Amino acid sequence: MKKLEINVPRNRESKGLKDGGHVILECSACGAPLTDCWITKPDFNIKTKLQAECPHCGDHSFEEIIKGGFHLGITDYTILIDQVYEESITGNNKVFIQTAKGAKSWPDKPL
Numbered sequence: 001m002k003k004l005e006i007n008v009p010r011n012r013e014s015k016g017l018k019d020g021g022h023v024i025l026e027c028s029a030c031g032a033p034l035t036d037c038w039i040t041k042p043d044f045n046i047k048t049k050l051q052a053e054c055p056h057c058g059d060h061s062f063e064e065i066i067k068g069g070f071h072l073g074i075t076d077y078t079i080l081i082d083q084v085y086e087e088s089i090t091g092n093n094k095v096f097i098q099t100a101k102g103a104k105s106w107p108d109k110p111l
């Protein structure tokens with residue numbers, strides 16, 4: 001799998017990337033961290049709807065609207081398998097993120 005570029009030092013601007021902040025998509029049902037979305041081009045005038053599936057309980061995250069350009073990264077609990085782009089006639093493109101279980105199991109503590 002392609003290594004995602006989330007480990008670029010946060011205080012350095014390289015290749016025109018800025019640190020526009022991170023948005024963590026969490027599962028709406030079990031709360032597992034599913035995807036680390038790092039906004040690297042906050043000045044880009046685009047909006048993208050993101051939603052990730054949850055490999056832990058089979059549900060998925062709420063939809064998050066991301067403004068600008070971004071990279072998608074893994075979390076300790078969840079890795080990324082694929083991204084499905086859905087074009088929308090209303091203008092906001094949607095990316096549905098397919099995931100699998102990561103290095104740590106979720107929940108990390110017994111309930």
Ligand SMILES: [Zn+2]
Binds near residue numbers: 027028031055057
């Ligand atoms: Zn879940």
